[in-house]
Amino acid sequence: MASITAKPFRLALLQLGSLTSSKSQNISVARAAVLEASKITPKPNLIVLPEIWNSPYAVSAFREYSEKVPKVGSKWNEVEEGETVRAMREMARDNGVWLIGGSIPQKDEQTDQIFNTCTVYDPDGTLVAIHQKVHLFDIDIPGRQTFKESDTLTGGKSLTTFDTPFGKIGLGICYDIRFPEMATIAARQGCVAMIYPAAFNTTTGPMHWTLLQRARAVDNQIYVAMCSPARHPEASYQAYGHSMVVNPLGDVLVEASHEPTTIYADIDVDLLNTTRKNLPVTIQRRFDVYPNIAEKFL
Numbered sequence: 001m002a003s004i005t006a007k008p009f010r011l012a013l014l015q016l017g018s019l020t021s022s023k024s025q026n027i028s029v030a031r032a033a034v035l036e037a038s039k040i041t042p043k044p045n046l047i048v049l050p051e052i053w054n055s056p057y058a059v060s061a062f063r064e065y066s067e068k069v070p071k072v073g074s075k076w077n078e079v080e081e082g083e084t085v086r087a088m089r090e091m092a093r094d095n096g097v098w099l100i101g102g103s104i105p106q107k108d109e110q111t112d113q114i115f116n117t118c119t120v121y122d123p124d125g126t127l128v129a130i131h132q133k134v135h136l137f138d139i140d141i142p143g144r145q146t147f148k149e150s151d152t153l154t155g156g157k158s159l160t161t162f163d164t165p166f167g168k169i170g171l172g173i174c175y176d177i178r179f180p181e182m183a184t185i186a187a188r189q190g191c192v193a194m195i196y197p198a199a200f201n202t203t204t205g206p207m208h209w210t211l212l213q214r215a216r217a218v219d220n221q222i223y224v225a226m227c228s229p230a231r232h233p234e235a236s237y238q239a240y241g242h243s244m245v246v247n248p249l250g251d252v253l254v255e256a257s258h259e260p261t262t263i264y265a266d267i268d269v270d271l272l273n274t275t276r277k278n279l280p281v282t283i284q285r286r287f288d289v290y291p292n293i294a295e296k297f298l
Ligand SMILES: O=C(O)CCC(=O)C(=O)O
Pocket: 136, 137, 173, 174, 175, 176, 178, 198, 199, 200, 201, 204, 205, 208
């Protein structure tokens, strides 16, 4: 998989602030930020929203805020869908951009299960990819950070990539970044970048936010980006902020503080391919020595 065919593109990560318990207010905040980012020159090709931006980040809220998400391929006005999905279609179409819609709580009408779901739209507003968070954030660091997504959520069962005119992109959501297999598989499938809508916290953010992105980037010689909400003093869950883009050498290209902001990065495919040429780990893997990692450890 040494070199990758892709074109240079511009990425924008929207570190949304002023998120409240009002879904419609949160949609207005996102709409305004996408519009603003789309006016920048050069215009971003791909805009990213953070994890769970239309609802409070609380297991007790996910069911109430959950929405129906239609199938991949569904187009404008063809299907019944939730107000956030409809709004994201409009944001992509009205601004002529690809949109990774962060994540929202999704209700599966048939099973009544709730997922933490990322949806992606092309510039026509067509829903082109759905990623349901695979690894649920269940941790307990006594006195610091306790969270149990599995109280309300069900984990997704598949990995997600999608094609754009500027290259293939892999998706994960937040805690998914701690499981390196996902990024490695995406890289081996030809992805130029792994993008994770995320909402780390003020305990694990300082410990691992940057390290994990640099690790996934260096191991796989791809771009890695995480898009967080801004910190919100009144929220029950304090997001870390620090939205970031890392290049295939492991350099942090751009990093936000914890305030509301938008950051931009130019994705340079030549740099990715030069990195792989100079440090040819992608063609030096010894699958004869470690043929099937999953089998070894199960
Ligand atoms: O992995 C971490 O430290 C944070 C993960 C997280 O906040 C999440 O998955 O929502």
